[in-house]
Amino acid sequence: MALDVYTLFICELYVLGFLSIIMIFAWSGAHYDRVLGFTTIAIIATMASVWLGSLRSHGHLFLPVAVGNTLVMLAYGMWLNAFRVFAGLRPGPGWLFGALLWALLCCFPSFFYSMPKRIMVSCLLCISYTVALITLLTRSRACLQITFWPAQQLLCLHLIFHLSRMCFDSGSSGHGAMGNSPFASYVILESTLFVIGLTFTILAMVNERTQIRYKQASLRDPLTGVWNRRGLFAQVGMAEKKSLQKQLPLVALVFDLDHFKNINDRYGHNQGDRVLLDFCRVVEKVLPAECTFSRLGGEEFAAFFVGDVQKAQSLCEDIRLLAMISRPDNIEYTVSIGIAAGRTHSFSTLMMMADKALYEAKADGRNRIEMTSAPQAATLDKLKL
Structure with missing residues (x-):
């Protein structure tokens, strides 16, 4: 069954917009928890990049390729910050690496106009961020009794997808949606499912952490801490x-x-x-x-x-x-x-x-x-x- 790329674009924009609204309310309802705050920014950045990606059908290339993909890397950086904060670490400078690297490479015509090179670099950056997320998730294993395995499986599937794309998606030089890449439909579908899954997984992780904290508090003496x-x-x-x-x-x-x-x-x-x-x-x-x-x-x-x-x-x-x-x-x-x-x-x-x-x-x-x-x-x- 053939999947229409433009229909998928519309569906993804609708889903991301709905998730953004949910996360804004969840973030405010959780007393502006930083993990949910970074996740909200990541979803909004992803939604903006999808909208910019749809401009390729009108012959635009700079906004979708340079700005849109930079926003995608910023979204990964925000998820990286979310996982770092969840693991008890401070947000590091690593969240900017992917966005800065992509923006720098787009300054070279040999990269900007070569879709195979863009796909290769994009996949490598996505794989790097995903490996970092899995590492941070493992660091938080002690406080995740239920949501650890679903989160790990989701990230591993995302990692496998980009490894497969790096091997099999050679791209093309068109100006249609995603450059007429034969992987276009699968990329949009997988990214939509990944963002949905990761958003609700992070919500579940934050909820589980809160429940564990409440349980631990109920087992501790409030004065002495023993x-x-x-x-x-x-x-x-x-x-x-x-x-x-x-x-x-x-x-x-x-x-x-x-x-x-x-x-x-x-x-x-x-x-x-x-x-x-x-x-x-x-x-x-x-x-x-x-x-x-x-x-x-x-x-x-x-x-x-x-x-x-x-x-x-x-x-x-x-x-x-x-x-x-x-x-x-x-x-x-x-x-x-x-x-x-x-x-x-x-x-x-x-x-x-x-x-x-x-x-x-x-x-x-x-x-x-x-x-x-x-x-x-x-x-x-x-x-x-």
């Missing part, structure tokens, strides 16, 4: 499996700042918050990276890790001593700590045991560490009943 109770229990499953696989005990730690109410009453809640932040700093400095530390609420904290019980006692003693000498804003505070460990017991059970040990530490004068053994299997069965 995990909250929900975040603590959300991560314990992997630790329990690791404990069983490596035959190492799962260690639960519970911390409570001594007489914290008196600190709030004497120095004010702002200084109380300062003490909480200081204690988190002390704990995160001492505990190993594989340890999960959280704020349960108020002045109570908890942590767990898979490892040696003696190591846990040593770490807790370091925390207790550092808390004593820390004195943020000359405010003295101490901490009581309860420890429980076991290989075949659930984390909930260990937390109950560590909490019991904590109360023993507070009853025995505070500013101390107590450890309790995890219950035996028979005792555990009774707890479950």
